[in-house]
Amino acid sequence: MLEEIIIPRTITVHLGRPNTAAENLTVDFVYYLKNVASSEIYPTWPYEALRANIWAQMSLVLNRVYTEWYRGRGYPFDITNSTAYDQAFVKGRNIYDSVAAVVDEVIGQFLQKPYFREPYYAEYCDGKIAQCPGMKQWGTLDLANRGFDSTRIIRYYYGETMQFRETDNVQYITPSYPGYALRRGSQGQNVFIIQELLNGIAVNYPNIPLIYPPDGIFGEVTERAVRTFQQQFNLSVDGIVGQTTWNQISRIYVAVRKLAELGSLGRPQGYFTGLWTGRVLRRGDVGIEVQQLQYFLSVIAQTYTNIPPVDIDSRFGAGLERSVRAFQREFGLAQDGLVGQVTWNTIYETYIALTQ
Incomplete structure (x- = not known):
């Protein structure tokens, strides 16, 4: 998994299903996206439908690159042209001018959920022959004809909180592995x-x-x-x-973390920096955010004896709820046992004050 979102200079496409013997073709990334768009959608569709589809196609392939979906499994390619796994790409096909113009306009733009680091896996299907929980390509045509712009189309399918991001970080794909082994005593x-x-x-x-x-x-x-x-x-x-x-x-x-799925749990931005992830934590929750909350409170409880100590086990149980309520009481916050932005920030600021 990469540490930054990049726009690849080139991308290697496997012309078949992942496990089948087939040609691996390395092409310019912009050409790849124009080929995919020309293979997946009709050039006569309204501009707003084309733009929404190309955003989704861009985001999906950038997710494959970011997660090293195939490279991390030992495959010598970045994506396939099988629509059962990825998106269509046809070797040597003609590129439609109307599609190419939109690709040139939006190159580098992608979708991202708030507080997540990875490009969104914008799953889609045609909506006629194939069905899926993500965007329906023929549905985008209907929405565009009804006056929806591309932003509204994307949020219609992927949710109102979907973010539109852009990067000019163009580089060749390099593996995330640093090239040397990490062992006891390594730092950095x-x-x-x-x-x-x-x-x-x-x-x-x-x-x-x-x-x-x-x-x-x-x-x-x-x-x-x-x-x-x-x-x-x-x-x-x-x-x-x-x-x-x-x-x-x-x-x-x-x-x-389901990073390559429509329902991604996300790779949180600013891991262990105290950045609130936008998620209100409550009893019954399980996850990375709960871990961090437990650690911050475990440190705070060593100084504030009215706050019960907690174990770090990723699970928001009764003991953690008692500690949260005690913290809220100690610092004059609403004692609801919920960890929203105010409670989270106060906990983190208190932790920092005690550890600096």
Whole structure:
């Protein structure tokens, strides 16, 4: 999984289903998108329908690149041309002028959910022969003819909170693996990334030890988490993050967070920076945000004895609710046991004040 959203200079397309023997064709990325759009939609459709479809196509392929969906599995390509898995691409096909003009206009633009880091996996289908929970291509034609602009069309299918982003970060695709193994004693951003991803995976695999605070230092707890992960997923158990373990950690994180699905749980922006994720936390919730809340409160409880200490287990249970209510009472907040933006920010600011 990449650390930044890029517009690839080139992209390698597998001309078939992932596991079938077929040609791998490397093409200019802008040409790829023009080919996909010319293969998927009609050039006579209204501008607003074309634009909505091309936004979705752009976002879907950028999600494939960002998540290293195929490269992380050892395939020598970035996407397929099978509509059962990805989107249509026809080698050598003609490109429609009306479609090409819209691609040139929106190149670099993509969809993203609020507080998430990955380009949105904008699943779509034709809506006539094939059905899906995402955007319906023929439906976009109907909506455009009814006066919907492209923004309204996108939000009609993907939700009112969908964000429209743009980047000019054009570069060749390079693997996320740093090129060297991480092990006990390693330090830096790559160690922090592994800690982030393992903590996310531990929500679904609670036998993996949580690494708190994630600090970019490969110590004893990180090594134990790596070893447990390796044992869980049948890898060589050596506590070292080489390329195979790195790719598997990334792949499992993408899977458990559903980053390449319509209902993505998201890779939170600003992991462990105290940035509120836009999600009100309450009893019954499970996830990365709950982990962080538990850690912040566990530190605060060491100083504020009226606040009960909490375990860090990713689950918002009765004990965490009691601690939240006690914190709210201590700091003059509404004692509802819910962690919205005000309560979250106050907890984080208190944590920072105690740890600086």
